[in-house]
Amino acid sequence: MYKTTGFISFVLRRVSGVALVIYLFMHMWVIGSINQGPEVFNARLNMVQTPVFKVLEVALLAAVVYHGLDGIRLLIIHQFKVTDYRKSMFYAVFVVSALLVIAGGLPIIIFMLEGN
Amino acid sequence: MKTFWIQRISAVALIFFMTIHMIVVHYPPFHIDFSRITERMAQPLWQAIDIAFLFFVLLHALAGAYVVLTDVERFNRGKRILAGAAMVIGIFAFIYGVQTILAFGKWLAAGA
Amino acid sequence: MGNDMKTATVRVQRFNPDVDKKPYLDTFQVSLENNPTLLDALQLIKTTIDGSVTFRKSCRHAICGSCAMNVNGRNLLVCHQPLRKHLNNKGEVTIKPLPYLPIIKDLVVDRTAFWEQYLRVKPWLVPPPDIPEKEFRVTPEEVAALHNAETCIMCGACYSACSVVGMTKEYIGPHALLKSFLRVIDPRDTILTERLTDVSQGDGVARCHTIFNCIDACPKGLDPTRAIETLRHLSRKRQALEKERQERQKTLVMEEAKR
Numbered sequence: 001m002y003k004t005t006g007f008i009s010f011v012l013r014r015v016s017g018v019a020l021v022i023y024l025f026m027h028m029w030v031i032g033s034i035n036q037g038p039e040v041f042n043a044r045l046n047m048v049q050t051p052v053f054k055v056l057e058v059a060l061l062a063a064v065v066y067h068g069l070d071g072i073r074l075l076i077i078h079q080f081k082v083t084d085y086r087k088s089m090f091y092a093v094f095v096v097s098a099l100l101v102i103a104g105g106l107p108i109i110i111f112m113l114e115g116n
Numbered sequence: 117m118k119t120f121w122i123q124r125i126s127a128v129a130l131i132f133f134m135t136i137h138m139i140v141v142h143y144p145p146f147h148i149d150f151s152r153i154t155e156r157m158a159q160p161l162w163q164a165i166d167i168a169f170l171f172f173v174l175l176h177a178l179a180g181a182y183v184v185l186t187d188v189e190r191f192n193r194g195k196r197i198l199a200g201a202a203m204v205i206g207i208f209a210f211i212y213g214v215q216t217i218l219a220f221g222k223w224l225a226a227g228a
Numbered sequence: 229m230g231n232d233m234k235t236a237t238v239r240v241q242r243f244n245p246d247v248d249k250k251p252y253l254d255t256f257q258v259s260l261e262n263n264p265t266l267l268d269a270l271q272l273i274k275t276t277i278d279g280s281v282t283f284r285k286s287c288r289h290a291i292c293g294s295c296a297m298n299v300n301g302r303n304l305l306v307c308h309q310p311l312r313k314h315l316n317n318k319g320e321v322t323i324k325p326l327p328y329l330p331i332i333k334d335l336v337v338d339r340t341a342f343w344e345q346y347l348r349v350k351p352w353l354v355p356p357p358d359i360p361e362k363e364f365r366v367t368p369e370e371v372a373a374l375h376n377a378e379t380c381i382m383c384g385a386c387y388s389a390c391s392v393v394g395m396t397k398e399y400i401g402p403h404a405l406l407k408s409f410l411r412v413i414d415p416r417d418t419i420l421t422e423r424l425t426d427v428s429q430g431d432g433v434a435r436c437h438t439i440f441n442c443i444d445a446c447p448k449g450l451d452p453t454r455a456i457e458t459l460r461h462l463s464r465k466r467q468a469l470e471k472e473r474q475e476r477q478k479t480l481v482m483e484e485a486k487r
Contacts, residue, residue, distance in 0.1 A: 002327055002389045003301065006440035010391060013437075014184055021177045025209070032212060034219045068134060071127045077438055078124065083454045086440045117463070120434035187435065189396040195430075 005090045013070050016063040023060060054112040058105040065104070066097040119179050126176040133169040157220030170213040178202040233319050236260055236311055238269050240281060241324040243331050251331065253322070254278070258311070266306035266314065266323065267295055270335075283335035290447060293383030297335055298324040303385035303445040326388035341397045342387050348400060349408040349426060354419045356477050364416050364480050377410035377455060379448050386442035386452055392435050399435045400427065402442035402452035409455035412462060415480060421470045428463040 001007075033044045073093050076082060082089065140156070156162050182202050185191040191198065235257050243251035256277050258269045267285055274281045283306075286292040290308040297306050299314055300322055314321045329337040355364075386402040387393055393401055400408075408427050411417045427433050433456050442452040462469060 002303070002391060002394070002441050002445075004439070004441055004444055006438070006444070007391055010437055010439045017180050018184060021181050024173060024177050028209065028213055028216070032216045034216055034223065038223055064134065064138070068131060072131065074438055075124065075127065077453075078457060078460065081454060081457075083440065083443060083451055083457075086443070117428040117430070117432070117434045120460075186430075187392065187395050189398055192396060192398060 005087055009070060009073075009090050009093070012066060016067040016070075019063050020060075020067060023063075051112055054108055058101070058108055061104050061108075062097070062101045065100045066093070069093045069097050069100075119183055122175060122179045123183070126172045126179070129168075129172040130176055133165070133172060136165065137169060154220050154223060157217065163217055163221065166217045167214055170210065170217065174206050174209055174213070178206045233260055233312075233315070235319070236269070236315055237318070237320040238273065238311075239320060239322045240270070240273065240335070241322075242281070242334050243325075244280075244333055245331075254281075260312060264311050266297075266299060266309050266311050266321070269311045269321075270306065270323070281335075282333045291381055293381035296326055296383040296385040296388075296447070298327055298388075303327075303389045305383060305385070305447045308447070326384055328388050328390075328394040329384075337384075337388070339384055341393075342384050342401065342403065345387075345397075345399075345401045345404045346382070346407065349404045349411075350419070350423070351404070351407045351411070353411060353414060353417055355416050356418055356480070366415055366480070370413075370415050373413055374410055376451055377406050377413075380406055380410075380450060381448060383447060385445040385447055386450075389441040389445035391439050391441060392437060396431075396435075398431045400432050402436070402456070405433060405436070405459060406450065406452040406455045409459050412459065415473070415476050418473075418477070420473050421466050424459070424463040424466050424469070427459050433459045433463065 030044050030048055031041075034041045070093050073089050076089070077086075157166070179202070182195075182198055185198055186195045238256045238258050239253045240256065241251050242248070242254045256273045258264070258272055264272065267288060270281065270283055271285075274283075283297070284294040285307065286294040288307045290305050293305075295306045296303055299306065299309070300316075303326060306323070311321065323335065325331050325335045325337045329339065329341070332338050380403065382403065384403065386406075390399070390402055392399045405427060408423055412420055412423050417423075436453070436456045438453055438457075440453055443450075446452070
């Protein structure tokens with residue numbers, strides 16, 4: 001195994017990507033219950049609004065944010081000659097993702113703890 | 117190489133759609149309820165946006181899964197089967213998704 | 229890393245396919261007198277401690293590309309790296325063969341895949357049929373553009389650092405793509421379309437996931453990723469480039485004919 005920042009970002013990109021593919025189909029299954037009527041839909045929605053799923057939601061947010069920002073980083077690398085800044089770009093993506101996940105995740109957790 | 121460009125183009129589209137999706141659907145992160153969703157989903161513009169979002173997200177997800185698998189030598193031998201499976205899954209998921217998106221409007225019209 | 233250290237602990241990965249089931253680490257003490265390079269240390273071990281330690285080496289001047297190895301998890305040429313520089317706080321260094329490649333013995337790996345992929349991109353120049361008596365007229369700018377790729381010594385450090393190569397040996401690899409890039413941008417080359425078509429196949433530039441291990445590993449400071457990015461861009465406008473190349477080659481020879 002050849003471990004570098006590039007390798008770590010590659011693994012994170014793949015893992016978050018595969019997780020998002022799995023989530024996408026679960027998401028379609030939950031939302032798709034509307035085809036069976038509002039009662040089924042609301043029941044299924046309530047099922048996924050429990051504390052466990054709220055925590056998973058923060059993980060989902062992290063996956064979306066990281067995968068998206070890393071994708072933007074790749075698009076920049078494809079378009080401009082910036083391979084010399086590869087390390088700083090990797091850290092930038094990491095820091096910005098962390099900040100966004102905290103900013104987005106805290107309200108979810110606080111909201112959950114308040115139990116509304 | 118085709119898959120590569122599919123990924124890049126859908127990625128750009130997703131940056132746009134995902135931002136809209138995250139802001140409109142998930143903020144503020146309060147309890148999600150049927151009536152809240154139906155109002156928005158009944159509008160033709162939102163339906164169009166969501167169908168386009170669905171299209172790109174499926175494209176990106178399935179092409180991504182295909183690339184992840186074919187990067188492994190063993191799976192790359194069956195890449196035609198994988199590509200075919202991805203297309204079939206994609207078409208069915210797209211039809212199901214569109215049906216779902218349009219269903220919200222129907223329920224609102226029915227007075228649910 | 230104290231400079232007052234007198235000896236270093238060199239851990240070498242050993243593997244003899246006739247005897248061993250799995251590779252293991254062997255430990256040797258090497259004197260730091262005369263500030264040896266990593267290769268000197270290996271040579272010292274071979275001549276004074278254990279003659280069976282096997283490794284490739286040749287020129288000792290970082291130009292033959294024989295002695296690429298994995299030192300403390302990084303691929304490099306052991307001949308131009310001082311041993312002292314790679315010691316940790318305890319005065320240890322770990323030398324392993326290049327990763328992701330089959331081990332023949334100890335630090336010697338099987339580079340068949342490396343060379344097969346290299347030949348796949350037709351690494352040689354295919355010049356126009358009417359070769360001038362003297363030389364081609366190439367501008368200094370055109371020569372300078374080749375610089376990123378032409379100093380490659382084929383050591384395999386980038387190839388075996390590549391995570392994609394670790395997953396599939398069907399990938400052409402950074403070394404061969406860099407060579408293809410060198411030929412593609414060379415104004416004397418005549419099979420530009422063919423080259424760009426080859427590298428834009430499924431196992432070519434699309435397999436690169438911009439992990440940058442190749443840049444980090446290259447002992448010559450080359451940038452295969454940038455070459456791959458350039459190939460990606462060029463392969464989209466093959467036809468225009470082919471026309472441009474044909475025009476350029478008219479002047480390559482015409483200027484010569486005028487003289």
